[in-house]
Amino acid sequence: MNILKQAITIIFIFLFSYVQAQDSIYVRNMVNKLTSPKFWGRGYTKGGMQKTAIFLSEEFKRIGVKPTQQYFSFPVNTFSGKMFVSINGITLQPGKDYIVSNESSGLKEKTSLQKIDSLTFQAGNNLKVLFKDKLTWSVATDVSNSTTILINKKTVTHTPKEIIVDIENKFISNFEASNVLGFVKGTKYPDSVLLITAHYDHLGGMGKNTYFPGANDNAAGVATLLSLAKYYAKNPPTYSIGFICFAAEEAGLLGSKYFTENRLIPLKSIKFLINLDLVGTGESGMTVVNATVYPKAFAMLKAVNEAHNYLPKINSRGKAPNSDHYFFSENGVPAFFFYTQGGISAYHDIYDRPETLPLTKYNNLFKLIVGFNQKLMN
Structure with missing residues (x-):
């Protein structure tokens, strides 16, 4: 009998390890797909965000979760056309050597640069050049009357004297996007809902040849959400589980704000929400925003983690309006x-790539979330 029990245990461990290995492959494949040129940074040019929403809806269907799309629109400043900058006759590479400040207007000009200080140069009233240690980009929902170029300090070693700029912007007053939702009905308490959320948008592209892959931010979060949806579709829990992939987080949490104002799920039925953003590492642990706001839930999460040593450390943080949980x-x-x-430090730049994203703690993060959800349902 003991031999039989041992054999069953070994088989269970083998099968569980196999499933986890398969899930790791699935998550890696999802990250690779979401960061591919096809989706062009999941942003505002080349149809990147719209293509991603369609892909996510189809993926929900494929794994057995019925999808819904919630459409909304907002203004955004984009750069889909010409993108040329040279300093002292040397052509610079967008993303690597320079970025255009997100609220900038287009400009075509050849002019001399006037030094303001060691890091700031001016060319008339409409062009400013700033030298930076690190280039990070973002999204603007309005456009200014001037153009600002941010240049990597390591790129230009001589005093900048002349600049040539040929940049096209396009301000879209009514950019169309959609939140993508999936739902698994609870077996016992279907009106009690746990939510898993992650934003699928990133920064998109700058010019015709440069895009921002956004592997950690936030392909990793979306891939983890999809793996959880896949799991719960096969193993429906007592509570209902909702999954929301938000658009327009990078433009100011616009997708999640829109959802809370136009609710497809009654907010009073949501018993808890876990938002996943920047979860592709974990070697140094994890931080939980709102931990001090909900101390009992945080203590429960830590207890699950300590019982299984999933992550080396879980840090507590207070309230912060820095992702889609906020509204x-x-x-x-x-x-x-x-x-x-832990792991990579790339953020809002062209170096947030799938090939450098470790995903070393994905399995343990997955188990932690499932274990925490089970505690919440109990």
Whole structure:
């Protein structure tokens, strides 16, 4: 009998390890797809965000979760056309050597540069050049009357005297996007809902040849959400589980704000929300935003982690309006925002790539979330 039990245990461990290995492959494949040129940074040019929404909807269907899309629109400044900058006759590479400030207008000009200080140069009233240690980009929902070029300090070793700029911007007053939702109905308490959320948008592209892959931010979060949806579709829990991939987080949490104002799920039915953003690492642990706001839930999460040693450390952080959990907790929904530490430091730049994203703690983060959800349902 003992031999039989041991054999069953060994088989169970083998099968569980095999499933986890398969899930790791699935998550890696999802990250690779979401960061591919096809989706062009999941942003505002070349149809990147719209193509991603269609892909996510189809993926929900494929793994057995019925999808819904929630459409909305907002203004955004984009750069889909010409993108040329040279300093002292040397052509610079967008993303690597320079970026255009997100609210900049287009400009075509050849002019001399006037030094303001060691890091700032001016060319008339409409062009400013700033030298930076690190180039990070973002998204603007309006456009200014001037152009600002941010240049990597390591690129230009001589005093900049002349600049040639040929940049096209396009301001879209009514950019169309959609949140993508999936839902698994609970077996016992279908009106009680746990939510898993992650934003699928990133920064898109700058010019015709440069895009920002956004592997950690936030292909990793979306891939983890999809793996959880896949798991719960096969193993429906007592509570219902909702999955929301938000658009327009990078433009100011616009997708999640829109959802809380135009609710497809009654907020009072949401018992807890876990938002996943920047979860592709974990070697140094994880931080939980809103931990001090919901201390009992945080203590429960830490207990699950310590019982299994999933992550080396879980750090507590207070309230912060830095991701899609924010408008939910502001509307009375208990919510945590998880982000991991360690590994790569790339953020909002062209170096946030899938090939450098470790995903070393994905399996343990997955188990932690499932274990925490089970505690919440109990």
